[in-house]
Amino acid sequence: MARAFVPGHVTGFFTVDRADDPTKAGSRGAGLALSEGVTVTVRPAEAVAVTLNGESVEIEAVERVLDALEATVAVRGVTGLPVGSGFGVSGAMALGAALATNDLLDRRLSTYELATIAHGAEVQAGTGLGDVVGQLHGGVPIRLEPGSPQHNKMDAVPARSRVEFQTFGELSTSEVIGGDTEAISAAGERALSRLVQEPTLERLVASSRQFSREADLVTDRVYEVVTDVAEAGGEATMGMLGQTVVALGSGLSDAGYDPTVCRVDPTGATLVAPRGDRTLPE
Template sequence: MAGEAAAFVPGHVTGFFSAHPDDDPRVAGSRGAGVTLSHGVTVRVRPAESTTVTLEGETIRVDPVERVLDALSVTATVDAETSLPLGAGFGVSGAMALGTALAANDAFERALSENELVTLAHGAEVQSGTGLGDVVAQAHGGVPIRLEPGAPGEGLLDGIPAQTRVEYVTFGELSTEDVLSGDTARLSEAGTRALSSLVERPTLDRFMLASRRFAREAGLLTDRVEEAIREVNAVDGEASMAMLGDSVFALGTGLSEAGYDPTVCQSHPAGARLLGDQTLPLESCEPSPPAPGRE
């Protein structure tokens, strides 16, 4: 019987990437690396006669979300809440697609596996032109490295085994669709070099260095982001551009020390998840009594 369900999906900041389009959305995607964030998107899904999508209480159209629901053959009310800025390089559309897939699967008892749901959400993002690698990274969590493009079964992920404080400042929006629909040859060449550098030494320091080089070599830096990166570097901090947005992110306290008033969060240690009954404290879970003869 259909009910209501909710999911949380971490935000995702991409430091660098190379684009790998394909007619099959399961195969299409990106190579690259990024950081998932403790700030994310909470998505609630409940059955309805027609589909409506809201973000922070305002009705909007999010094509990947509608594609996910169509693929599951359901109509629903989808309510999303987030503190992350939209269109600024934090993976909000991917998070909404993946959160909708997880929650709708539970609410409508579709009984699909995690990989099937990630594949569905990834394909919806690719077909909508709103992203190539956020969904698989958000399903993975941590500091994911996308070694091969595509959905589960096609792509390949690794990660940097680290957690970190993350600061970010947003100056405005950039259109992911406009960038991805244009000539991505220069961008992808820079992304390939960045990935090779990180795989050689998978550390946070190398990730940030590769990300800064990528932003410069790909020609994506905006004036405001470039200035912020320069100011963070001047105080011995680590900062780069959030792909694809007019935003800068830093690991540690670099933006704060450079005089900015950033939003602060942490890298997220795990990937997207359903939100169940949170009312039962762990302390109330008592061990089972010993089996007869085992005392």
């Protein structure tokens, strides 16, 4: 068997950049890779089977990855992240399946080739535009140009922080990115300009908050929580695309909420050792 860990990725702001080639389509924007993520284990199997936290699931992006790698394997994902709430769980499953399957079946593809397959699969499934790229790099990735790692242009905010998040329900990524996205992209471009001018965590969160208002994506509940955090002296914004609030430091705790606490993940997606194997870090 082979195993990969892929960090969660919460998007602060984004554009929608369509293209006929799914490896060139994607989004510009920025977000946070999180130390909470998905551990993906792949084993040889008689038929493709995908589970998430023990339950059988259908994740189109994962199926597309396995097709591309001509792999008949069982994929097991385990995560403490909420699903369908803007943490990139489908992207993590796709990227983790790509990395682990390549290792298990000795497919001899490069990291960027595997990430390109996972990114293209997410785009074609309509479940994400920028998560795979953010998850590959870890940290606080800035996506200056859209597309897969073989086509895009990256930068990052050189900062690490404690991060808190709490989810108040689901939102459908595919409904939003499948609809009219002109206003979203225009707001996303303005947010990107603001962040590039001053690439700090505080600016990322403030730019994202402004984006969420301009793009008209904030739900009432998210607005209320973000306001509570601000009133308690903290910095928070909506996690795209979910009914999710993300705060720096102890923003949500200080405002009386009961969030999950994690950190910025510094590493990005990586192979890890199955338990008991001492040649790799666990």
